[in-house]
Amino acid sequence: MRNSIQIKKTGSLNQYCLSVFLLALVCLGASGCSLYVMAGKMFFGDPLQTCEFSRTTKVDLSEEDKKVLVICSTPESIRSDYPSLNYDLLEQITYRLRRNDVNVMDTGKVATWLDDNGGVWNNVDELAENFDADYIIHVDIDEFDYREPNSPNLLRGKAFGTVSAYEVREIDGIKRALEVFASEYTSEYPSHLPVSIESESPKVFRKKYLDRIADQIGRFFYNYRTGADI
Incomplete structure (x- = not known):
């Protein structure tokens, strides 16, 4: 039983x-x-996404011992309204690249060189000649604002530009910068509704938006988890 x-x-x-x-x-x-x-x-967590630069060039800047120069530029119309934008972006993008094991050159040296040259430079070959870099990343912001048009009490970040990368090679005894990567960059945050200055100050929102831009641009050059927020 x-x-x-x-x-x-x-x-x-x-x-x-x-x-x-x-x-x-x-x-x-x-x-x-x-x-x-x-x-x-x-x-295992979210899968690792290969960055656009590595997909294009087959080069992983975080694994190869390559010195990288980062430089940012904006037109005079933006510099007059946001004079520190170039340097703020340079610092934030450099910080994120270093955090992801990319060997980036000191921002102080780049800023000093720019100041000595009136904040402008003629072409990328000029940078290749004056800096001991293997790659040059150029972030060119054509449009930038964090205030909603015709609405002084509303905040919404908008930016547009081009992100390029150049490999520095010596040709006939002269350093040349050859373009190996280029991509347009467009940003709008928040995408649905703007933020009221009553809920967040313009200074805090601008800092948050610059951090977001730096994260998005940095991801062109280092691998990242697909589920990571920006």
Whole structure:
């Protein structure tokens, strides 16, 4: 009698396990690989996304011992309204690249050189000649503002420009900067509704927006987790 009860319990357990297994197969069939993806995230975190620069050039700046120069530029119309924008972006982008193991040249040397040259430079070859860099990253911001047009009490960041990278090579004894990567950059934050100055001061919002721009531009050049927020 006891053996008969044990057999019945074992049979019920086997049927239960079989039912769970079949249900899992049905879920997998219905959702494709989503369960595998969810399981992978649970154990390993979000997958690492290869940055656009590495996909284009096959070069990983975080793994190769390459010295990188970062420089930012804006037109006079922006510099007159935001005179510190170039240097603020330079510092923030440099910080993020270094945090992701990219060997970036000292921002102080770049700023000093720019000051000595009136804050302008003619071409990238000039930078290649004056700095001992393997790559030059040029962030050219054509448009920038963090105030909603015709609404002085509303804040919304908008920026547009081009992000380029150059490999420095010596050709006939002269250092030249050859473009190896270029991409347009467009930003709007927040994308749905602007922020009222009653809920956040313009100074705090501007700092937050510059951090966001630096994160987005930095991701052109270092790999990142797909689930990481910016």
